[in-house]
Amino acid sequence: MSDLERLTPEQEQARDAVRALPPLAARPAYRARLREGFVTGTLDTPARVVPLRSRTRPVWIGVTAAAAAAVVLAFALNRGPRWEVMGTSGAGAIEVDGRAVPANDAGAVTAALHPGARVRMTGDAELVIQSGHSVAIDVMPGSEVTLPAPPPRWIARATAGELRTGELRITTGPGFHGARLAIATPEAGIEVTGTTLAVIREPQGTCVCVLEGTVRMGGHREAMVPVPHGHLRYVFGDGHAKMDDMRPVERVQLTLFRAARARGMAE
Amino acid sequence: MKPPAGPTHPAPPSVHTSTGPEAASPRPGRVEPLPREVLERVCARDPEALGAFFDRYFDHVFGLVCRLLGDRTAAEDVTQEVFLKVHRAAHQIDTARDPAPWLAAIATNACRDVWRSGAFRLGRRSASLDDDPALAASLGSRSGDPERLAVAREREQKVQQAIAALPEPLREAVVLHDYQGLSHQDIAALLGVEHAAARKRYSRALAALAKQLKGLLG
Numbered sequence: 001m002s003d004l005e006r007l008t009p010e011q012e013q014a015r016d017a018v019r020a021l022p023p024l025a026a027r028p029a030y031r032a033r034l035r036e037g038f039v040t041g042t043l044d045t046p047a048r049v050v051p052l053r054s055r056t057r058p059v060w061i062g063v064t065a066a067a068a069a070a071v072v073l074a075f076a077l078n079r080g081p082r083w084e085v086m087g088t089s090g091a092g093a094i095e096v097d098g099r100a101v102p103a104n105d106a107g108a109v110t111a112a113l114h115p116g117a118r119v120r121m122t123g124d125a126e127l128v129i130q131s132g133h134s135v136a137i138d139v140m141p142g143s144e145v146t147l148p149a150p151p152p153r154w155i156a157r158a159t160a161g162e163l164r165t166g167e168l169r170i171t172t173g174p175g176f177h178g179a180r181l182a183i184a185t186p187e188a189g190i191e192v193t194g195t196t197l198a199v200i201r202e203p204q205g206t207c208v209c210v211l212e213g214t215v216r217m218g219g220h221r222e223a224m225v226p227v228p229h230g231h232l233r234y235v236f237g238d239g240h241a242k243m244d245d246m247r248p249v250e251r252v253q254l255t256l257f258r259a260a261r262a263r264g265m266a267e
Numbered sequence: 268m269k270p271p272a273g274p275t276h277p278a279p280p281s282v283h284t285s286t287g288p289e290a291a292s293p294r295p296g297r298v299e300p301l302p303r304e305v306l307e308r309v310c311a312r313d314p315e316a317l318g319a320f321f322d323r324y325f326d327h328v329f330g331l332v333c334r335l336l337g338d339r340t341a342a343e344d345v346t347q348e349v350f351l352k353v354h355r356a357a358h359q360i361d362t363a364r365d366p367a368p369w370l371a372a373i374a375t376n377a378c379r380d381v382w383r384s385g386a387f388r389l390g391r392r393s394a395s396l397d398d399d400p401a402l403a404a405s406l407g408s409r410s411g412d413p414e415r416l417a418v419a420r421e422r423e424q425k426v427q428q429a430i431a432a433l434p435e436p437l438r439e440a441v442v443l444h445d446y447q448g449l450s451h452q453d454i455a456a457l458l459g460v461e462h463a464a465a466r467k468r469y470s471r472a473l474a475a476l477a478k479q480l481k482g483l484l485g
Contacts, residue, residue, distance in 0.1 A: 007473065008477065010477035010478075010480070010481055011473040011474060011476075011477040013477070013480070014429075014473055014476035014477040014480050015441075015445055015473055015476075017422070017426045017476075017480065018426060018430070018441055018442070018445040018446055018476070019445045019446070020426075021334065021423060021426060021427070021446055022423065023326055023330050024326075024329065024330045024333045024334075025326075026325070026326075026329050026343070026346075027343075030343055031325065034321075034325070034346070034347055034350060035318065035321050035322075035325070037347075037350075038317055038318075038321050038350045038353075038354055039314045039317045039318045039321065040314065041312065041354055043347060043350060043351040043354060044351070045347075045348065045351060046343075046344040046347045046348060089348065089380065090352075090376070090380070091376035091377075091379060091380060102383075103380075104380055104383050104384060123376075124352060124373075124376070249312075
């Protein structure tokens with residue numbers, strides 16, 4: 001006989017006591033707010049502090065020649081602020097260069113990220129990263145990306161990344177002005193010069209939804225086309241493209257994402 | 268059938284046969300699934316269907332999360348996260364299956380995130396279930412006898428405290444089975460363990476609860 005068929009009277013009593021627990025009623029105002037948000041698709045991620053471990057500051061390279069030191073120093077100073085993990089959620093792991101990092105360990109995730117890192121979100125893990133006042137990226141569940149370098153501060157301010165599948169939501173801040181972020185997908189290229197947008201790579205193709213500003217997007221066999229705010233452009237796998245109004249759910253989610261990141265990126 | 272990308276879909280809920288010790292008292296918690304045509308409209312994010320979905324499953328989810336976390340404020344946050352995830356994945360709902368086990372999986376995983384978070388480990392508790400005025404109201408709706416109410420409330424507090432004292436894997440096993448009404452098969456799929464392992468966890472949970480509650484339930 002199995003353990004379950006040999007319950008003692010005390011175990012039966014405990015089991016029955018759990019079964020007798022009553023349902024729990026939520027606060028009516030909370031329930032109503034949640035219902036409204038669910039029905040309209042305007043629910044936001046509840047604020048929750050994800051503790052960040054302290055990190056050691058970057059170590060500057062020292063040299064003896066003053067000119068070489070100045071060049072190196074200038075180059076180092078030009079590097080954009082490294083990616084900081086602003087939040088993680090969901091179960092699953094974040095794979096960085098093939099190594100799994102628990103999604104809820106912000107310190108470990110921060111330490112693992114680097115320009116050019118191949119990041120894969122497993123389960124329903126989600127990651128929000130930010131580089132100073134420049135740009136924030138929400139890496140959605142199921143995404144596979146190559147992380148761009150943070151945009152440099154003063155010179156040569158172009159940076160590039162890749163989205164193989166999934167979705168990135170991107171919003172730029174005052175520190176991004178004059179920089180350029182390129183995202184490549186299997187069928188399209190996207191150029192961001194200061195805006196809030198979503199890049200969605202689906203089996204059928206790549207979609208860019210632009211909340212504000214202007215984004216340039218083009219298939220790999222065509223010239224870049226500006227995508228104005230409030231619109232989407234879809235490049236299909238066979239190369240043909242269409243322009244349309246942006247997806248309502250992206251309008252809402254990008255608005256929320258921009259608002260959530262705006263204060264952190266204000267100078 | 269829609270491929271379940273993202274949220275995993277456990278096997279269809281098994282019919283729990285009423286034999287042996289488990290037949291001694293009815294298991295609460297099972298919710299009648301919404302009709303398929305309503306679920307299809309949920310997939311399309313039809314507002315009316317989403318409202319029906321929420322109304323059908325909110326209490327189910329909130330109750331599960333409250334019992335797992337033992338903290339009302341944390342449960343409100345987690346429940347919001349669950350429904351946010353449900354809304355995002357609505358287009359992937361398998362309309363041929365009862366969504367309850369899928370919701371339980373999302374809720375359980377969300378609770379695990381909370382357990383692993385530093386803030387929760389530091390013991391920050393803002394509102395225990397014991398302080399819940401709605402609980403008193405629900406007790407009041409069942410009986411008008413004050414003494415009986417007080418006894419029932421005290422019993423529930425003891426049981427909830429005993430559940431909260433269980434290691435999290437055992438807490439999951441007993442809450443999902445005896446409070447939420449899921450079968451061991453569903454729980455095994457939800458937790459990603461073998462059926463035998465799920466039953467074993469449940470046995471150990473009952474043994475631990477019995478030890479804690481010995482002599483306290485009268």
